[in-house]
Amino acid sequence: MRKLSLQQVTEIAQGKLLTPESASTSIGGVSIDTRTLNSGELYVAIRGANHDGHKFLTQALAGGAAAALIEPSGVELLTEKLSASLPAIVVEDSHQALIDLAIAHRKEVTSKTTGITGSVGKTTVKEMTRHLLETSGATVHASAGNLNNLYGLPLSLLQMDSSAQYGVFELGISTVNEMSRLAPILKPLVGVITNVSETHVEALGSLEGVRREKLSLLENLQESGRAVVNGADKELTQAAKGLCDNVLTFAVADSKQFNTNGADIVASEVQLDSETGFVSFFFESQRVKLPVFGQEQVANALCAFAICQALGVKVEMAALESFSSAALALRGERQEIDGVNFIVDCYNANPTSMKAGLKTFALLQPKATGQKKIALIGDMLELGSLESQEHIALGGYIADLLKNSGSIDVIITVGQRARLSAESLMDSIDATSVTIHSVENAQEAGALLADMLRSGDMVYLKASRGIALEQALTKLKARSQA
Numbered sequence: 001m002r003k004l005s006l007q008q009v010t011e012i013a014q015g016k017l018l019t020p021e022s023a024s025t026s027i028g029g030v031s032i033d034t035r036t037l038n039s040g041e042l043y044v045a046i047r048g049a050n051h052d053g054h055k056f057l058t059q060a061l062a063g064g065a066a067a068a069l070i071e072p073s074g075v076e077l078l079t080e081k082l083s084a085s086l087p088a089i090v091v092e093d094s095h096q097a098l099i100d101l102a103i104a105h106r107k108e109v110t111s112k113t114t115g116i117t118g119s120v121g122k123t124t125v126k127e128m129t130r131h132l133l134e135t136s137g138a139t140v141h142a143s144a145g146n147l148n149n150l151y152g153l154p155l156s157l158l159q160m161d162s163s164a165q166y167g168v169f170e171l172g173i174s175t176v177n178e179m180s181r182l183a184p185i186l187k188p189l190v191g192v193i194t195n196v197s198e199t200h201v202e203a204l205g206s207l208e209g210v211r212r213e214k215l216s217l218l219e220n221l222q223e224s225g226r227a228v229v230n231g232a233d234k235e236l237t238q239a240a241k242g243l244c245d246n247v248l249t250f251a252v253a254d255s256k257q258f259n260t261n262g263a264d265i266v267a268s269e270v271q272l273d274s275e276t277g278f279v280s281f282f283f284e285s286q287r288v289k290l291p292v293f294g295q296e297q298v299a300n301a302l303c304a305f306a307i308c309q310a311l312g313v314k315v316e317m318a319a320l321e322s323f324s325s326a327a328l329a330l331r332g333e334r335q336e337i338d339g340v341n342f343i344v345d346c347y348n349a350n351p352t353s354m355k356a357g358l359k360t361f362a363l364l365q366p367k368a369t370g371q372k373k374i375a376l377i378g379d380m381l382e383l384g385s386l387e388s389q390e391h392i393a394l395g396g397y398i399a400d401l402l403k404n405s406g407s408i409d410v411i412i413t414v415g416q417r418a419r420l421s422a423e424s425l426m427d428s429i430d431a432t433s434v435t436i437h438s439v440e441n442a443q444e445a446g447a448l449l450a451d452m453l454r455s456g457d458m459v460y461l462k463a464s465r466g467i468a469l470e471q472a473l474t475k476l477k478a479r480s481q482a
């Protein structure tokens with residue numbers, strides 16, 4: 001971000017600078033976490049449900065903060081030493097002040113911005129878009145990790161350098177009306193909805209509630225804005241066209257009927273590498289190979305290409321053949337421990353992404369006879385009233401996979417909800433065709449894996465973020481490094 005004087009910060013935040021003599025002091029960035037704060041940054045003390053940032057003013061000073069932005073209740077925490085060394089700006093609401101700073105910065109830069117939302121695939125689409133734009137020679141700022149909520153988005157915007165030609169941001173929501181607060185902060189040129197599925201139904205009420213919340217992004221585009229949406233969803237596409245005059249759609253052709261609902265950007269003839277789980281597809285007279293796990297990645301690639309087209313940037317889909325999945329931690333990440341191949345896809349999960357991942361895994365072929373395929377699947381959270389039925393349905397889906405589409409030797413479910421999937425599976429399939437275990441947590445799953453794994457085995461991990469399923473690998477890694 002451009003440097004701001006404390007006087008400018010005070011005006012934007014509509015606050016009061018307690019030390020007027022420091023008005024010309026400049027800040028070179030903004031932080032809400034003293035653990036990652038850099039010298040010369042403004043420390044914004046956020047009062048949250050579980051933590052109060054005002055209690056860390058001493059650490060902010062020690063970390064080199066140029067100043068602090070605090071609420072009135074934080075003034076009493078300004079000791080004599082702090083008052084002498086740490087200029088403070090008092091505002092009514094520090095979180096709103098953070099948002100105001102981000103909006104002011106966005107208005108100052110000329111970068112063309114894209115906001116990406118959707119039930120699954122946001123981070124992958126963001127990183128693929130960054131890759132395509134950069135291969136075209138453009139300078140790009142993309143939000144770090146998943147800084148996509150009402151705290152992360154303002155911080156990510158403030159990190160964008162004014163020299164960036166394009167800014168690519170995630171917008172993640174989980175509650176009603178959250179998008180209507182989030183989207184105006186970014187007010188993007190291009191608004192993207194990757195897909196709509198049963199994520200956050202607990203708070204949003206229904207699939208229609210999820211779709212409605214995502215669509216509110218398109219109500220906050222710039223005047224000349226464009227929308228990019230998943231054309232496979234007819235209701236989503238129709239609603240998007242009712243909100244935006246310029247809508248670009250993408251879809252993967254059905255292998256049997258070549259049905260894409262008239263989408264603008266289409267892929268066909270999807271093929272899976274049965275050894276790696278990577279996919280290739282036919283696009284504009286050429287076959288493109290994606291070096292990432294899962295058949296659902298084809299739609300993500302099309303979405304990224306559509307974003308570039310919406311931005312008016314000419315790119316080649318084949319550029320994604322050099323895409324690195326390094327930025328996709330826990331999203332189909334490949335790891336090897338003592339000769340065992342792990343596909344760590346447990347950043348998050350909902351019924352749609354769980355089924356897609358298991359389908360790809362079931363189709364993989366071990367390198368040698370006798371090598372096992374093990375699926376470690378955990379609870380899918382925030383499904384509300386759909387919780388039981390979706391976990392039970394997943395068991396039936398796995399049974400159909402094993403009967404018709406592929407093989408999995410061992411299923412380990414983690415958590416009480418996922419146990420419903422195991423019970424449903426046992427009711428739906430010959431128990432001799434697959435070994436089924438149910439455990440309570442990731443640590444128990446890791447202990448079970450440690451006893452059964454052999455070199456050459458393949459393990460797929462999938463669960464919602466709250467399960468922290470990657471912790472099942474902790475013991476295995478420790479043993480390998482011993």
